[in-house]
Amino acid sequence: MVADKAVNSTKENHENLDVLSSTRAVIKSALEKLGYSDEVFELLKDPMRMMTVRIPVRMDDGKVKVFTGYRAQHNDAVGPTKGGIRFHPAVTEKEVKALSIWMTLKAGIVDLPYGGAKGGIICDPREMSFRELEALSRGYVRAVSQIVGPTKDIPAPDVFTNSQIMAWMMDEYSKIDEFNSPGFITGKPIVLGGSHGRESATAKGVTIVLNEAAKKRGINVEGARIVIQGFGNAGSYLSKFLYDQGAKIVGISDAYGALHDPDGLDIDYLLDRRDSFGTVTNLFDNTITNKELFELDCDIIIPAAVENQITRDNAQNIKASIIVEAANGPTTAEATQILTDRGVLIVPDVLASAGGVTVSYFEWVQNNQGYYWSEDEIDEKLHEIMISSFNTIYHTAETRKIDMRLAAYMVGVRKTAEAARFRGWV
Ligand code: GLU
Numbered sequence: 001m002v003a004d005k006a007v008n009s010t011k012e013n014h015e016n017l018d019v020l021s022s023t024r025a026v027i028k029s030a031l032e033k034l035g036y037s038d039e040v041f042e043l044l045k046d047p048m049r050m051m052t053v054r055i056p057v058r059m060d061d062g063k064v065k066v067f068t069g070y071r072a073q074h075n076d077a078v079g080p081t082k083g084g085i086r087f088h089p090a091v092t093e094k095e096v097k098a099l100s101i102w103m104t105l106k107a108g109i110v111d112l113p114y115g116g117a118k119g120g121i122i123c124d125p126r127e128m129s130f131r132e133l134e135a136l137s138r139g140y141v142r143a144v145s146q147i148v149g150p151t152k153d154i155p156a157p158d159v160f161t162n163s164q165i166m167a168w169m170m171d172e173y174s175k176i177d178e179f180n181s182p183g184f185i186t187g188k189p190i191v192l193g194g195s196h197g198r199e200s201a202t203a204k205g206v207t208i209v210l211n212e213a214a215k216k217r218g219i220n221v222e223g224a225r226i227v228i229q230g231f232g233n234a235g236s237y238l239s240k241f242l243y244d245q246g247a248k249i250v251g252i253s254d255a256y257g258a259l260h261d262p263d264g265l266d267i268d269y270l271l272d273r274r275d276s277f278g279t280v281t282n283l284f285d286n287t288i289t290n291k292e293l294f295e296l297d298c299d300i301i302i303p304a305a306v307e308n309q310i311t312r313d314n315a316q317n318i319k320a321s322i323i324v325e326a327a328n329g330p331t332t333a334e335a336t337q338i339l340t341d342r343g344v345l346i347v348p349d350v351l352a353s354a355g356g357v358t359v360s361y362f363e364w365v366q367n368n369q370g371y372y373w374s375e376d377e378i379d380e381k382l383h384e385i386m387i388s389s390f391n392t393i394y395h396t397a398e399t400r401k402i403d404m405r406l407a408a409y410m411v412g413v414r415k416t417a418e419a420a421r422f423r424g425w426v
Helices: 002-013 019-034 038-044 093-109 130-144 163-177 201-216 233-245 267-273 290-294 333-341 355-369 375-400 404-422
Strands: 049-058 064-073 085-088 115-122 225-229 248-254 257-260 300-303 322-324 345-347
Touching: 019 038, 019 093, 019 333, 019 404, 038 404, 049 093, 049 130, 064 093, 064 130, 085 130, 085 163, 093 115, 093 355, 093 404, 115 130, 130 163, 201 233, 201 300, 201 322, 201 345, 201 355, 201 375, 225 233, 225 290, 233 248, 233 267, 248 267, 248 290, 257 290, 333 345, 345 404, 355 375, 375 404
Parallel strands: 085 115, 225 248, 225 300, 300 322, 322 345
Antiparallel strands: 049 064, 064 115, 248 257
C-alpha cells in the first residue's frame, strides 16, 4: 500500500513529457481561439492514417533482424502529406504521431500546399554498416509504398537520415513505380534532383528567425553569446552560419557531452573533426554536461537535438533571453510557461525549423517542373517566407497577448481547419 502511494505521488508530480498530449492541448487552445468547434479538434488531434511496418534485414553477421517502422499521415485536406523519416533508437508511435501534427503546423505557417506526415524506424544507425542501412531504407520504402508517392505523401530526411538514405529510398520507389520518381522524396543528392540549399535549409531558416527575434530584443547577433545543443545537420550548419556572422558560440553539445568556451569555440576546427552523426565531444577531456550547457551565461540558446530538453527542472536556471527551437519539441509545456513568465522569448519549433520543409517544397516543385533554380533564387525565396512568417506570428502573439507557440499553432492550424471545412469534412 505504502509503496503504491509513493509511486502514485511520483507520477502526479512528474512533468508531462508526452509530446502527443501536450501538442493536442495547444491545438485545442489554438482552435478555440480561432472559434472552431470541437469537431475540428476531434479531426485534428490524431493522424488520419498511421501505418506500422516490420522490416526484416539480413545483418552483416548473417542473422536477420526485424525492425519496426512507422508512417503517420496527419491530414491531407490541404494537399499531399509531407515530412521526414527519422532513424533513432528512441522512436515511438506517439512521437511519430506528434511529429506528423507538427509538420501540418509548419506547412500551414509557411503556407505550403501540404498536410503533415512523419516516419520513423526504431534503430541505431550509428551501429549499423552502410550495407545494413541501405537494406533497411529500401525495406521501409517497400513496406510503406502503398501509401506514399509524389502526389500522396512525400518523405524527407530527419534525425540521423541524410541525402544518401533519400537516394536509396528514391531508387527503391522508382523500381516499384517503374520509372524515375525524383518527386517521391526530398533531401536527395543534387545529381538525383536534389535542390540547392536543401541540406542547410533548416539551419538557414533558424538563422533568419533568430536574427529577427534578436532585433525585437535589441540584441546584436554579432558578438552575441550563443549556445547550441546538438551538432547534427541543423546544429552544425547553424554554428557555422552564426560564427561567420560574428556570434560567439560559447557552447555546443552532441549526444555524449558538451564543450564550453566563454570566449567562443573555434567552430571551423570542430566542424572539421565531427563525424557524420555530429559526434565531436569524445575528442576532448574537458567536457561539461548537458545540464551545465543550458545553464551557461549566454544571450541565446538553440536546442537543435531532440524533444523534452528544456523542462521545469532546468527552465528556471536558463540565463538566455531568447530561445530559438531548431529541434522539434525541445521545450515542455511547463517550461514554456516558466520561461514566458520570466520574459524569455521562445521562437517555437513549428516556425523556427520550417526552413527545411520550405526548401523541400522547392525541391518537389523543381522535380515536378523539371527546371532547376540557382542557390541564390532558393535563398531569396526562403528569406522572404521565413521573415514574413516570423512577423505574422510575432504580431499575432503581441496583439492577442499570447506566447509565440500558441500564436504559431493558431496560424499553422488555420489552413487545414479551413480546407477541411470547405471539403465538408467538419
Ligand atoms: N524533417 C524535417 C522537419 O522536421 C523536414 C521535413 C521535410 O523536408 O519534408 O521539418
